[in-house]
Amino acid sequence: MKVLLVEDEVKLAKAIKTGLEQDGYAVDLNTNYDDGLAYATTEDYDFIILDRMLPGGKDGSDICSLIRRKGITTPVIMLTAMGETEDIIQGLDEGADDYLTKPFKFDELLARLRALKRRPKNVVEKVIKFGNLQINTTNKEVSRFSSNKLTTKQTPIKLSKKEFAVLEYLAVNKGTIASKEQILSHVWDFDSDVLPNTVEVFIKSIRKKIDEPGSDSLIETVRGFGYRMRVVNV
Numbered sequence: 525m526k527v528l529l530v531e532d533e534v535k536l537a538k539a540i541k542t543g544l545e546q547d548g549y550a551v552d553l554n555t556n557y558d559d560g561l562a563y564a565t566t567e568d569y570d571f572i573i574l575d576r577m578l579p580g581g582k583d584g585s586d587i588c589s590l591i592r593r594k595g596i597t598t599p600v601i602m603l604t605a606m607g608e609t610e611d612i613i614q615g616l617d618e619g620a621d622d623y624l625t626k627p628f629k630f631d632e633l634l635a636r637l638r639a640l641k642r643r644p645k646n647v648v649e650k651v652i653k654f655g656n657l658q659i660n661t662t663n664k665e666v667s668r669f670s671s672n673k674l675t676t677k678q679t680p681i682k683l684s685k686k687e688f689a690v691l692e693y694l695a696v697n698k699g700t701i702a703s704k705e706q707i708l709s710h711v712w713d714f715d716s717d718v719l720p721n722t723v724e725v726f727i728k729s730i731r732k733k734i735d736e737p738g739s740d741s742l743i744e745t746v747r748g749f750g751y752r753m754r755v756v757n758v
C-alpha cells in the first residue's frame with residue numbers, strides 16, 4: 525500500500541513516514557502544497573494524508589477538493605491542528621474521508637487507515653449528473669439545467685427528504701438495478717412500517733418532479749427487478 529503524505533512540520537512528517545514504513549506502507553513525503561498537489565494528481569496512491577495548514581497560507585483541503593474534481597477517489601485523511609467542528613465539516617465536505625486532530629497517537633492513524641481499507645471503493649461523488657439533472661449529495665439540492673445559446677438556466681427542484689433519499693440511493697448506485705427491497709432498507713429505518721408498494725408511490729412522485737414532459741423518465745423500471753437511473757448523453 526502506497527501513501528502520499530503532505531505535511532510541512534518536518535519532524536512530525538518524518539516520524540509519520542518512519543512509522544508508516546515500519547507498518548509496511550510505502551510513503552511519498554511532500555512538505556508543500558504545490559508538490560503535494562502534483563504528486564496527488566500524477567501518482568497512484570492507496571491513501572493520501574493531508575495536513576490542513578500548509579506553508580504560504582495554503583490549505584491542504586484544497587488539494588482534496590481539486591483531486592476529487594479530477595475524479596480521483598483515493599481515500600483522504602486530513603490532519604488538522606484546528607479541532608473546530610466547522611473545519612472538520614469543511615474538510616469532510618471537500619471530499620476527505622476522515623480527519624485526525626493534532627496531536628494524535630500514531631496508533632490511531634494506523635487504525636484509521638485500516639478502517640478506510642475496509643470501506644467499499646465507491647466514493648460518493650459530490651454532484652451526480654444525469655443529462656441536465658444535477659443531484660448535489662452534500663447540500664441535497666436537485667436542479668435542472670436548461671441552456672440556449674446565451675444563458676444557462678438553473679431550476680431548483682423541490683423534493684421531500686424521503687424523495688431525495690430514494691433518488692440519491694439510485695444515483696449513487698447508478699449502473700446497477702436497485703430492487704424495491706433494497707431501496708426500502710437503505711432509505712427507511714428498520715422499524716418503519718412501509719411496504720414495497722411505498723417505493724412505487726415515491727418513484728412516481730419523484731418522476732413527476734424530475735422528468736421533463738415528453739421525454740423518457742430518468743428512472744427506468746426494470747420489470748421484475750427494480751429501478752435504475754437512465755444513462756443520458758448530453
Ligand code: CA
Nearest residue numbers: 532575577578
Ligand atoms: Ca502544517
